Amino acid sequence: MKIAIVHDWLVTYAGAERVLASLINIWPEADLFSVIDFLSDQDRAQLGGKVATTTFIQRLPKARTHYQRYLPLMPMAIEQLDLSGYDLIISSSHAVAKGVLCGPDQLHVSYVHSPIRYAWDLQHQYLREANLSTGMKGKVARMILHYMRMWDQRTAAGVDDFIANSHFIGARITKAYRRESTVIYPPVDTRGFTLQEHKQDYYFTASRMVPYKRMPMIVEAFAAMPDKRLVMVGDGPEMEKARAAAAHAPNIQLLGYQPFSVLQEHMRNARAFVFAAEEDFGISPVEAQACGTPVIAFGKGGVLETVCGLDHAQPTGVLYPEQSVASLIEAVQIFETYSPRITAQACRANAERFSQARFEQEMRQFVDLRLSAAREKRQPPVARPAPAAQVTQTVAPNELCARVVPIKSV
Structure with a gap:
């Protein structure tokens, strides 16, 4: 094939x-x-x-x-x-x-x-x-x-x-x-992001600096919370806006582009991962959970399927309703109140639902089933002898014995 x-x-x-x-x-x-x-x-x-x-x-x-x-x-x-x-x-x-x-x-x-x-x-x-x-x-x-x-x-x-x-x-x-x-959920490298149970006192976010990711909005929110430290990794067209928003906020550290090892280390040790985009799926929140790191995310799009909110039996983060500074600030405050309910083990277990091995197994099974169905559909029908012709007549009950079909001799 x-x-x-x-x-x-x-x-x-x-x-x-x-x-x-x-x-x-x-x-x-x-x-x-x-x-x-x-x-x-x-x-x-x-x-x-x-x-x-x-x-x-x-x-x-x-x-x-x-x-x-x-x-x-x-x-x-x-x-x-x-x-x-x-x-x-x-x-x-x-x-x-x-x-x-x-x-x-x-x-x-x-x-x-x-x-x-x-x-x-x-x-x-x-x-x-x-x-x-x-x-x-x-x-x-x-x-x-x-x-x-x-x-x-x-x-x-x-x-x-x-x-x-x-x-x-x-x-x-x-x-x-x-x-x-x-x-079929996409593959996430859960093996590359290992569990870290002991967290440090900072929030973390990482993304390309493009408009729909709303990175400057995250900076503005933490600039309004000077007692909370934010570390941000990423670069792109919105970097200047982010720098301007962080100009007078010593609690915010903009690291620009960083290699994977640096991103991974910050994600593993962060108190929570902050996410503000409306994504189709969103791999970063799953990678954060694979590290045992809770997620604070805008509650629309794929994160509704990958992050378990506080109403869940085993929550893994907080979902906020609007892409706004005020809504994010409120979400951080809610997280700090209810964070004892969110465990690193629950975050890791939730992330495993999206592993690479699971994706490859589900994709192979799906395609194999469809190939089998397609082959069966293309098989020519088995030729069978035509059944002998039968004539069915509808007859009133009281006529059944009276009517006789004559047999012609050959």
Whole structure:
């Protein structure tokens, strides 16, 4: 059996690429396809050294650093990948990977991190954050996203089975594609984040500094709580806003980008991990719990499935209702009041529900079942002799003995 794995684009090793790495662990013989592939040697090692077959966008100017500008071309590009020789196609998609062309004798299973966020329910938020709400550029952006939305919905018909990375994304799939999905939570490296029961007196957060992560908001909240120490790891476009908010707050330490070992050590020793994004799943809160570290998170999106609130028998954190400074401050105060109820062991046990081994086992079982069902469906029907013709007549009860069908001699 020939297997193809399709990914959107390969430029860095983040959450979606961790899923891809596990898919390659399950099917190491698979061929890899992607719109572009500019992975470093270090990141490629996580994928078993595989190099993707790419599209024409790989050769366009500045495709390595400004690939987002080629988004309008990506639907056409992904459709140019020739997968006609493969029996099984597995796409790992948050943009265009699920749109590959396939035939009726091929099984296409799509693991969806999200339908294209900026083309569906988050369109207005993305346009605001990119300063494209008004003007001619804004009109052009809306036209492109309208086209992407229609293409995304149409290509859903080419997928045999959808797998969602959370029930939250499963609801998005139903809304966007009118299709059902099976939830298989993504893999989290729970072995790389070990349990630490004794905590130090500081709060910790780590993320890329992009608008939807709300990192400056976290800084503002702790600037208003000078008696509580915050350590923040991460870098990106919002770093200057975070620095400005922390300018007169000696209790806040901005470390910028740090290697994994530093991030891990801070996460293991923190009193709690602070999270302010609305994520499709959210790997960082699970990694924190794997360290035995409770989570204080904005209560929307994937964290509702990965963090057990105070109403749970074995709580692992506090969920706050609004993405605001006031709501986060209140959540920290609630956490300090009820933190004795949250144990490091409960956090670790909850994180184990999302381990890499569990993901790979569930994915393999799901695909094997679908392959078996597809094979049975393709089997030709067994030829059976036609039954002798029978004539059934409806007769009134009092006529049964009176009517006789004459037998003609041969």
